[in-house]
Amino acid sequence: xxxxxxxxxxxxxxxxxxxxxxxxxxxxxxxxxxxxxxxxxxxxxxxxxxxxxxxxxxxxxxxxxxxxxxxxxxxxxxxxxxxxxxxxxxxxxxxxxxxxxxxxxxxxxxxxxxxxxxxxxxxxxxxxxxxxxxxxxxxxxxxxx
Amino acid sequence: xxxxxxxxxxxxxxxxxxxxxxxxxxxxxxxxxxxxxxxxxxxxxxxxxxxxxxxxxxxxxxxxxxxxxxxxxxxxxxxxxxxxxxxxxxxxxxxxxxxxxxxxxxxxxxxxxxxxxxxxxxxxxxxxxxxxxxxxxxxxxxxxxxxxxxxxxxxxxxxxxxxxxxxxxxxxxxxxxxxxxxxxxxxxxxxxxxxxxxxxxxxxxxxxxxxxxxxxxxxxxxxxxxxxxxxxxxxxxxxxxxxxxxxxxxxxxxxxxxxxxxxxxxxxxxxxxxxxxxxxxxxxxxxxx
Numbered sequence: 426x427x428x429x430x431x432x433x434x435x436x437x438x439x440x441x442x443x444x445x446x447x448x449x450x451x452x453x454x455x456x457x458x459x460x461x462x463x464x465x466x467x468x469x470x471x472x473x474x475x476x477x478x479x480x481x482x483x484x485x486x487x488x489x490x491x492x493x494x495x496x497x498x499x500x501x502x503x504x505x506x507x508x509x510x511x512x513x514x515x516x517x518x519x520x521x522x523x524x525x526x527x528x529x530x531x532x533x534x535x536x537x538x539x540x541x542x543x544x545x546x547x548x549x550x551x552x553x554x555x556x557x558x559x560x561x562x563x564x565x566x567x568x569x570x
Numbered sequence: 571x572x573x574x575x576x577x578x579x580x581x582x583x584x585x586x587x588x589x590x591x592x593x594x595x596x597x598x599x600x601x602x603x604x605x606x607x608x609x610x611x612x613x614x615x616x617x618x619x620x621x622x623x624x625x626x627x628x629x630x631x632x633x634x635x636x637x638x639x640x641x642x643x644x645x646x647x648x649x650x651x652x653x654x655x656x657x658x659x660x661x662x663x664x665x666x667x668x669x670x671x672x673x674x675x676x677x678x679x680x681x682x683x684x685x686x687x688x689x690x691x692x693x694x695x696x697x698x699x700x701x702x703x704x705x706x707x708x709x710x711x712x713x714x715x716x717x718x719x720x721x722x723x724x725x726x727x728x729x730x731x732x733x734x735x736x737x738x739x740x741x742x743x744x745x746x747x748x749x750x751x752x753x754x755x756x757x758x759x760x761x762x763x764x765x766x767x768x769x770x771x772x773x774x775x776x777x778x779x780x781x782x783x784x785x786x787x788x789x790x791x792x793x794x795x796x797x798x799x800x801x802x803x804x805x806x807x808x809x810x811x812x813x814x815x816x817x818x819x820x821x822x823x824x825x826x827x828x829x830x831x832x833x834x835x836x837x838x839x840x841x842x843x844x845x846x847x848x849x850x851x852x853x854x855x856x857x858x859x
Contacts, residue, residue: 435605437593441793445692445749447574447613450651452604457654461694465701469818469845472792478597480590489659501594560591561634 429487432456436481440474443467457489471495478502497540500556503533508562523562527569530554571648571748573616577601577624579631580638581608588636599627610637616645650691660690663697666710669732671697674760684735687760688726693745693753695725695789701815704840704847705729705789708813712785712849714738720779720805722788722798723816724768727754729787734763738785741766744775773801781807789815789847796828803832806852811837815847822846 434452443449443464453460463483471479483493498506508523527550534541534549543549547570554564577596581588585608593603596612599619603612614624624643631637650656662672662680670682674689690696697703709729714736721730724743733741743766745751751770758766769775786802788795795814802812812834817825819841825848826836834850841847 435589437597437603439602445651446572447576447646448602448604448611454651454654457659459655460652460692462699465694465699468791499590499594501591502597505594505598556587556591
């Protein structure tokens with residue numbers, strides 16, 4: 426019989442460096458999950474992505490066991506990387522006018538296809554462009570399709 | 571121990587997409603975080619960012635219509651986040667039919683030759699994880715009487731305690747985490763162990779222990795093992811034993827190669843659920859380098 430799921434937690438943590446401090450401690454501890462067991466498994470599975478911030482979706486079961494999947498970086502992170510919009514800025518209040526090209530949108534869409542509910546790259550590109558717009562980032566030039 | 575700032579935010583709909591966008595922004599500024607449905611909790615070490623800077627960041631997210639305008643910033647003091655699991659779900663475990671691990675509040679009828687009390691808090695090593703139980707099995711199999719033992723990455727001190735109970739003359743446990751340093755000492759006391767010492771630090775400390783140990787145990791992870799094996803070996807006597815754990819079966823070749831470069835030969839191994847523990851022996855005719 427399948428185990429009963431009691432909740433999902435999304436985590437953003439650095440590969441190979443999980444420890445029981447926040448965010449892992451408070452997020453998992455309150456659910457009765459063995460934090461140390463999670464850290465050991467996570468660090469083992471991400472030892473080749475040391476220090477890179479990875480999005481995790483953790484499923485907690487009623488017997489307090491858990492599973493987790495490591496996703497590709499979210500579209501929003503890839504957009505930020507592509508624009509270098511806020512990267513390392515010491516002044517978060519500085520106005521940043523960011524722009525992406527359709528080529529960059531396509532690259533992100535292709536990379537992210539496995540996680541998106543899209544049948545073709547054009548609809549994936551539309552989704553990426555939509556996320557960029559919600560972030561206040563404009564796309565330069567005319568849509569290529 | 572680090573004090574963190576916790577920034578709690580509520581994402582606007584569509585939650586899934588907005589949570590990703592908010593997390594990406596916060597990640598750029600060094601936050602790590604968790605999210606359940608629309609509630610996001612993001613954390614940063616207290617000294618890395620002032621409240622005024624956090625407020626500016628949050629106002630940008632409000633301006634972009636990604637979050638609700640109510641939010642909180644709180645200081646989070648270090649605490650035992652694992653307490654819930656420890657109290658309610660940590661069960662006694664018997665390893666190799668000889669060694670029972672239980673918490674100080676556990677009542678059990680199980681009898682064993684060696685009974686170890688561990689209150690793990692946030693340290694690694696309760697015997698439930700494959701990497702620890704295989705190491706305990708190794709210790710139960712090899713002669714320990716009057717040996718000097720080094721336990722790298724001692725965690726709760728579980729393996730150091732077992733080594734002491736098995737009759738070794740002296741144990742040194744080293745861990746670089748201050749939680750573990752305190753916790754291992756508490757556990758030594760609970761088990762009346764008087765010939766073990768816990769030191770806060772890393773493999774750099776081993777310079778003070780040249781050719782000292784008969785048995786070195788290290789249950790850590792692939793990266794740290796690969797970079798530190800050379801220091802362990804220098805702290806080992808001739809013909810001494812090196813027990814390594816905390817890596818996957820597929821990482822064995824990389825570990826074995828480093829051991830060979832450091833004059834250690836593979837003896838045998840154990841595997842459980844793709845985790846592996848391996849025993850090596852330091853070669854007799856080592857040429858001093």
